[in-house]
Amino acid sequence: MVFSSLLFLILFLPAFLILYGLAAFAGKRTGRLSGDLCNVVLLVFSLFFYAWGEPLCLFLMMLSALVDYVDGRLLARFDERPGLRRLCLVVALLINFSLLGIFKYAGFLTGILNQLPGVKLPLPGIALPIGISFYTFQTTSYSIDVYRREVKAERNYFRYLTYVSMFPQLIAGPIVRYRTVSSELTKRSIPLDDFADGATRFLIGLFRKVLIANELGALWAFLLGQEKLSAAAAWLGLLTFTLQLYFDFSAYSDMAIGLGRMLGFHFNENFNYPLAAVSLTDFWRRWHISLSSWFRDYVYIPLGGNRRGRAVMLRNLFVVWFLTGLWHGASWNYVLWGLYHGTLLVLEKFIWGKALKRLPRILQHVYALVLIVFGFGIFYFEDLSAFGRHLSFAFGLAGTPVIGDDFFWALGNDLPVLVLALVLSFPVFPRVKELAARPGKPVRTALRAVCGVLAVGLFVLCVANLVRDSYNPFLYFRF
Amino acid sequence: MKKEPLRIIPLLLIAAMTVILAVLFPTLPKRTFSDNENRTLAKFPALNAEKVKDGSFQAGFENYLADHFPFRDALFSLSVGAERTLGKREINGVLYLREPSGTRRLADVYEKPVHGKKFVQAVNRLSENLDTARVTLMLVPTAVTLYRDCLPAHVKARMPRTQMQLIRMITGGKDIEPRVNCRIVRGVQKTLSDGRTAGEEIFYRTDHHWTTRGAYRAYRRLAPYLGLTPHDAPGESLTLVSDSFYGTTWSKVCDRRIRPDVIEIYENPAWKGSLKVTFEDTGETTDTPYNRDWLAKKDQYSLFLDNLHPLITIENPDADLQRRGNRERRALALVKDSYANCLVPFLIDHYETIYVFDPRYYRGGISTFVNEHPEVEDVLVLYNLSTMDTDRGVGAIS
Numbered sequence: 001m002v003f004s005s006l007l008f009l010i011l012f013l014p015a016f017l018i019l020y021g022l023a024a025f026a027g028k029r030t031g032r033l034s035g036d037l038c039n040v041v042l043l044v045f046s047l048f049f050y051a052w053g054e055p056l057c058l059f060l061m062m063l064s065a066l067v068d069y070v071d072g073r074l075l076a077r078f079d080e081r082p083g084l085r086r087l088c089l090v091v092a093l094l095i096n097f098s099l100l101g102i103f104k105y106a107g108f109l110t111g112i113l114n115q116l117p118g119v120k121l122p123l124p125g126i127a128l129p130i131g132i133s134f135y136t137f138q139t140t141s142y143s144i145d146v147y148r149r150e151v152k153a154e155r156n157y158f159r160y161l162t163y164v165s166m167f168p169q170l171i172a173g174p175i176v177r178y179r180t181v182s183s184e185l186t187k188r189s190i191p192l193d194d195f196a197d198g199a200t201r202f203l204i205g206l207f208r209k210v211l212i213a214n215e216l217g218a219l220w221a222f223l224l225g226q227e228k229l230s231a232a233a234a235w236l237g238l239l240t241f242t243l244q245l246y247f248d249f250s251a252y253s254d255m256a257i258g259l260g261r262m263l264g265f266h267f268n269e270n271f272n273y274p275l276a277a278v279s280l281t282d283f284w285r286r287w288h289i290s291l292s293s294w295f296r297d298y299v300y301i302p303l304g305g306n307r308r309g310r311a312v313m314l315r316n317l318f319v320v321w322f323l324t325g326l327w328h329g330a331s332w333n334y335v336l337w338g339l340y341h342g343t344l345l346v347l348e349k350f351i352w353g354k355a356l357k358r359l360p361r362i363l364q365h366v367y368a369l370v371l372i373v374f375g376f377g378i379f380y381f382e383d384l385s386a387f388g389r390h391l392s393f394a395f396g397l398a399g400t401p402v403i404g405d406d407f408f409w410a411l412g413n414d415l416p417v418l419v420l421a422l423v424l425s426f427p428v429f430p431r432v433k434e435l436a437a438r439p440g441k442p443v444r445t446a447l448r449a450v451c452g453v454l455a456v457g458l459f460v461l462c463v464a465n466l467v468r469d470s471y472n473p474f475l476y477f478r479f
Numbered sequence: 480m481k482k483e484p485l486r487i488i489p490l491l492l493i494a495a496m497t498v499i500l501a502v503l504f505p506t507l508p509k510r511t512f513s514d515n516e517n518r519t520l521a522k523f524p525a526l527n528a529e530k531v532k533d534g535s536f537q538a539g540f541e542n543y544l545a546d547h548f549p550f551r552d553a554l555f556s557l558s559v560g561a562e563r564t565l566g567k568r569e570i571n572g573v574l575y576l577r578e579p580s581g582t583r584r585l586a587d588v589y590e591k592p593v594h595g596k597k598f599v600q601a602v603n604r605l606s607e608n609l610d611t612a613r614v615t616l617m618l619v620p621t622a623v624t625l626y627r628d629c630l631p632a633h634v635k636a637r638m639p640r641t642q643m644q645l646i647r648m649i650t651g652g653k654d655i656e657p658r659v660n661c662r663i664v665r666g667v668q669k670t671l672s673d674g675r676t677a678g679e680e681i682f683y684r685t686d687h688h689w690t691t692r693g694a695y696r697a698y699r700r701l702a703p704y705l706g707l708t709p710h711d712a713p714g715e716s717l718t719l720v721s722d723s724f725y726g727t728t729w730s731k732v733c734d735r736r737i738r739p740d741v742i743e744i745y746e747n748p749a750w751k752g753s754l755k756v757t758f759e760d761t762g763e764t765t766d767t768p769y770n771r772d773w774l775a776k777k778d779q780y781s782l783f784l785d786n787l788h789p790l791i792t793i794e795n796p797d798a799d800l801q802r803r804g805n806r807e808r809r810a811l812a813l814v815k816d817s818y819a820n821c822l823v824p825f826l827i828d829h830y831e832t833i834y835v836f837d838p839r840y841y842r843g844g845i846s847t848f849v850n851e852h853p854e855v856e857d858v859l860v861l862y863n864l865s866t867m868d869t870d871r872g873v874g875a876i877s
């Protein structure tokens with residue numbers, strides 16, 4: 001099930017919220033831990049949510065959770081025996097990453113092996129279970145944190161499963177760590193203010209996904225379908241895809257964080273206006289934060305980080321960016337994309353980072369945006385020759401004009417949404433809020449009223465758009 | 480609570496809307512057919528373990544939900560209206576055209592050629608299979624070609640191939656194999672353009688079909704190829720049967736700002752009581768090529784020849800045979816798409832018998848049928864350039 005579907009918005013979510021509310025109310029009256037009854041509702045709905053799309057993969061997810069739950073229990077039991085603890089962790093990680101390897105990378109790996117002379121393995125043909133990259137990273141972070149004694153092992157499997165399967169963040173992140181929500185899993189309160197904030201955040205995500213990302217997706221599909229592209233249209237295409245991916249993915253995080261708050265959980269932010277970055281180093285502090293921090297905490301730093309000399313550090317960076325790329329998909333272009341960013345980060349660190357900072361701010365933005373957009377070109381095209389073709393259009397090597405009908409047709413149809421997407425990629429909202437807070441109450445009230453009317457209108461429009469096309473898959477399902 | 484009713488009220492409104500929709504969905508009566516989309520709506524999917532396991536129940540349920548969603552048509556219009564307001568020039572494959580006079584009209588996008596070659600092969604096969612009857616091919620450009628000067632700017636990016644290129648491909652045969660081996664009615668585009676210049680509505684503004692006036696122009700153009708002396712311009716002799724026609728192109732955008740079309744038909748009073756129109760699939764017979772029952776429905780164009788039938792036989796004992804030079808063989812076979820449905824009435828007065836085939840549904844071999852009916856002198860293949868190119872049924876023409 002996806003958030004931006006009629007099924008979720010109109011049937012699943014209302015039914016869930018009503019039962020969850022009743023559970024919270026009943027929990028209060030009977031004086032039991034307020035989390036428990038709510039957790040039951042949350043767990044049942046989460047399993048249903050996941051099973052709706054992939055009934056069989058549900059068991060894989062529950063198995064993955066079971067492995068780390070058991071591992072956590074064992075780590076707690078063998079508290080005094082470092083050797084055994086180490087073994088437990090290694091076994092748990094092996095199982096987790098083997099499952100991920102089989103279900104996500106088996107086809108890719110077979111393809112590579114088949115390139116060797118004399119090797120001819122049959123392709124396994126396994127369909128990727130939704131969200132496996134996300135929940136594998138979640139469950140392993142739990143095992144490692146327990147091993148490091150940074151968090152206490154969970155005693156109750158169902159509570160642990162509730163954490164892993166929690167539908168707001170199950171299939172497309174953010175990668176919520178157990179330690180972020182462990183206390184809220186047992187006891188949480190939902191002040192009305194929090195609930196309203198969460199609902200608002202959810203709606204913002206919904207609008208960004210349905211009204212912007214989906215629209216941009218259609219434009220990108222149109223440009224991709226052209227036999228030839230002018231250079232301007234080729235670049236517009238890459239920019240459109242970048243914006244689409246950002247709005248799609250960060251909208252999902254908005255909805256996840258919003259839903260979390262509505263239920264009494266506080267997830268960490270996952271995006272912080274990444275397209276407004278002034279360098280790639282800056283970009284990675286703002287893009288998919290829960291993933292980059294996972295790699296920092298569980299790969300980069302354990303490998304020695306930057307404290308063991310330049311050579312080791314370069315190796316570590318290479319490993320991290322190779323894996324970051326690979327995490328996004330079982331195809332070379334993702335690896336290439338990871339290494340592209342890794343290389344640029346190294347160059348910024350050692351070569352031109354300081355010079356870059358002395359440039360006018362606007363040039364820093366241009367520098368970062370061009371490299372980001374180009375990077376997402378690598379990211380998009382799984383077929384490198386198709387990317388080559390696109391680049392030959394972008395750099396005018398295919399004999400197509402610099403600017404043509406395709407560009408103007410695209411702009412003529414989608415200028416409003418493109419401009420809106422670009423503007424909203426920069427921290428405009430916080431700025432407006434700041435300004436509105438200053439002059440005093442009347443302005444703020446007026447702004448509130450406008451936003452309120454707008455929200456209701458946009459919600460109706462979202463439903464209308466969903467009625468119109470029931471087809472709107474999230475991009476990040478592939479990962 | 481931070482005493483901010485303005486923040487809570489919109490959320491409450493949205494929650495209320497959601498709950499109302501959730502309650503209305505299971506309680507509202509369900510339609511089985513959507514007139515506007517001209518399709519049967521999804522049924523509630525069968526529920527069993529196997530279907531849940533492979534996900535087909537879930538997919539079926541989501542289709543069911545979308546198809547029977549409360550206020551579905553209104554929400555659809557709203558979504559399209561919002562896009563139109565934001566300046567979109569193409570919506571759901573429909574282009575908004577503006578004539579120099581300011582009139583707005585809709586036209587379907589012409590996608591690139593798909594089955595052109597297959598079509599030519601099928602027509603050639605038909606030609607080769609026939610013993611004595613000869614094939615005449617008439618291809619009709621659609622509204623995007625006739626009104627190409629009214630298309631939105633830069634539409635070339637969306638439609639790089641024109642229908643005229645396709646026609647040249649088929650008829651010129653310069654670098655395209657195979658060539659058509661039968662006679663082709665030339666100048667159809669020009670004759671329709673002349674009609675437009677003369678101020679006639681040649682195409683419906685809201686439908687993908689041509690009007691009766693457009694069909695009449697084409698009939699005049701066709702006449703010499705079949706050896707006919709055509710009737711005079713119908714002018715006042717056309718009967719207005721509807722002024723509330725919203726066609727299939729309009730259904731993709733449901734835009735009430737576009738005015739509905741009128742439908743005119745050509746009727747010869749002499750047909751009454753003597754003409755015999757037989758729908759071979761149902762066995763029904765009438766004395767008119769029109770079924771006015773359709774005027775009460777959304778799909779009014781189906782009034783012509785009663786929409787879809789594999790084979791219709793039209794017998795006219797009072798045919799004016801002089802207008803065909805009193806020839807021996809007094810029958811015509813017509814192989815066609817729905818464009819021909821409003822042209823057929825003009826041909827009725829020239830032939831004792833007209834066999835009208837819809838190759839998408841007729842099974843049994845058109846050439847076999849024609850060879851068994853030696854009274855058929857001409858086989859007219861009539862298609863519009865969009866159907867001919869995209870309809871998979873064309874393979875069955877022979």
